Amino acid sequence: MTPALVDVRGLVKHFPGERRLLGLGPPRAVVRAVDDVSFAIAPGQTLGLVGESGCGKSTVGRAILRLIEPDAGRVTIDGQDVVTLGARALRALRRRMQIVFQDPYGSLNPRMTVHQMLAEPLAIHRIASGADAERRIAALLEEVGLDPSFAQSYPHELSGGQRQRVGIARALSVEPNFLVLDEPVSALDVSVQAQVLNLLADLQQRRRLTYLFIAHDLAVVKHIADQVAVMYLGKIVERAPAPTLYGSPRHPYTTSLLSAVPVPDPQAQRQRIVLAGDVPSPAHPPPGCPFHPRCPHPKKDARCRTDPPALREVAPGQLAACHFAEEPL
Amino acid sequence: MTEPLLRVRDLKTYFVTEQGSGTARAVDGVSFEVQPGETLGIVGESGCGKTVTSLSILRLIPEPPGHIRPGSFIEFEGRNLLTLEPRDLRAIRGNQIAMIFQEPMTSLNPVFTVGDQIAEAAIVHQRLSHRAARTRAIEMLRLVGIPDPEERVDHYPHQMSGGMRQRVMIAMALVCHPKLLIADEPTTALDVTIQAQILELLDRLQAELGMAVILITHDLGVVAGSADRVVVMYAGQVVEQAPTAALFARPLHPYTEGLLASVPRLDAPPAREHGRLHGIPGQVPAATAWPEGCRFHPRCPYAWDRCRAEAPPLLDAGGGAEPGTHTVRCWLLTDPRRRTPHP
DSSP states (O other), X not given: OOOOSEEEEEEEEEEOOOBHHHHTSOBOOOEEEEEEEEEEEOTTOEEEEEOOTTSSHHHHHHHHTTSSOOSEEEEEETTEESTTOOHHHHHHHTTTEEEEOXXXXXSSOTTSOHHHHHHHHHHHTTOOOHHHHHHHHHHXXXXXXXXXXXXXXXXXXSOHHHHHHHHHHXXXXXXXXXXXXXXXXXXXXHHHHHHHHHHHHHHHHHHTOEEEEEESOHHHHXXXXXXXXXXXXXXXXXXXXXXXXXXXXXXXXXXXXXXXXXXXXXXOOOOOOOOOSOOOOTTXXXXXXXXXXXXXXXXXXXXXXHOOOOOEEEETTEEEOOTTTTSOO | OOOOSEEEEEEEEEXXXXXXXXXXXXXXXXXXXXXXXXXXXXXXXXXXXXXXXXXXXTTOOOTTTEEEOTTOEEXXXXXXXXXXXXXXXXXXXXXXXXXXXXXXXXXXOTTSOHHHHHHHHHHHHHOOOHHHHHHHHHHHHHHTTOSSHHHHTTOOGGGSOHHHHHHHHHHXXXXXXXXXXXXXXXXXXXXXXXXXXXXHHHHHHXXXXXXXXXXXXXXXXXXXXXXXXXXXXXTTEEEEEEEHHHHHHSOOSHHHHHHHHHSOOTTSOOTTSSOOOOOOSSOOOOTTSOOSSSTTGGGOTTOOHHHHHSOOOOEEOOTTOOTTTSEEOOGGGGOGGGOSOOO
């Protein structure tokens, strides 16, 4: 097996609760946004990280790139430890790892032209200037499917899909080999979403990119991911190769999530599991298995309420954190 | 055939743009009917005019810059809503026709309790006393599945989760037992497990209360699971209209076809085995400059000369469909052999 390009072990990020009453009162509970998350991604592969809002999936993406500082854990990219790097070495490593954000409206500077946005990383990392930079910018735009004349445009002159293409071009400008894609198509219309997903697949092949694809939409992830990890309340509850996870999920949360996705086929005969209640607050996760209050598994028992299940291998390559993973829903 | 509950005919809602340079023809000649008790799905992407259509039905279009053009016709139980006096319109709006919006955060008033907000319509329209209205609000909260309604009735919106707020919105809309509920992207802002709860709730309430629903959404999966009939909109027009099963089995407009091919599907084989999504090239044109001829022709893989020159009317689908039940705005219906994409 090829060594992983990205290796994450025991990643933890807790956000401290602020003190009430002008900072004098008792502190609020700590929010356990990311709680002991581990995974690895082989070069040229895509790991889909899925979960509902507030499960910690975006925090994982940002902590890996140290856009927020992780509290514990080890992250290596191509063998280099990201967590302990000093500022200068980290900046150099940023050439290797980039991020594309969800909101193509909020993540582009409204006062900069597309050209300026693409020239900036080239200058910061001393990759190219002058005529060489011009040539690279034109090539980048072409590579993401935009006419080079877009270089003179400001973000407000672009559609959502065009902006997301600019966001991708900006990330690619420093020639990274690892991209964190944080809900890159969620804000786009479905016909444009398909274009951008195809573009991401093409770029991955051409440039041999490794992706961490963060999304809430399981159908989108199925389309692009080789491996999938499902998060719930800061923890990975199931991780498996995509065909296995979609074909025979072992965690009741994965099964419920899959059954809740509307399928565009009125004839589809599906048993829909409708989960009761809301996701609990990550500041007050339930004891035992964090999913137990909503869990539809018929066998759930006292153990689920007291004993947190470990993430363990339940089938070759498939990990699940459930006491009843051997008897899936 | 029963008399339709709502009949929209040749609705045109235009907006004068900020620069004063042009007119955005956001909704441009839309016609459809809603039968009592049925669910009509309206699908389309941003900018297709689906939300403006629903706001026009309730006459909630801000004038200026918007206006509903003369010749448009919206009939609810035999009365033209567009010519009603404001007083008569108010008696219908929020009472017989209710609406829920996409953003439960911004559509609820943060300074009133949810109970007060639910009770308001009952006090205004049904002249309930405050005490009776409060009791009704608690009943409504129970109906929409909120636990501890006696306690929750005094809570403020910020004390509730997104899914709970959407339930409150539904309770508000249904407090007067409307005959028609317009739901504009009611689940778009919600997580998928919460979306499933809300869709199930709407289904149940519709069956219990016998109301008709217009379900506006961009999600073909939501439509497939909930609607009896579907209207597909593109560039301010209805481009295809059919019973749900027929639309998904035999999508005839190239836009409907493209939309269905664009959706990543959970029932498709996993990545690496099935190749690429199809997508639709280009993007939705601006409402100030719809293309000449068929408005979809610049993105259509089948377009030929006629499509560029002449705007197609809605044509019957044929193929065994009863006339008028499945209609398509596309010249391909006059020349089906052309349904082979250009190389």
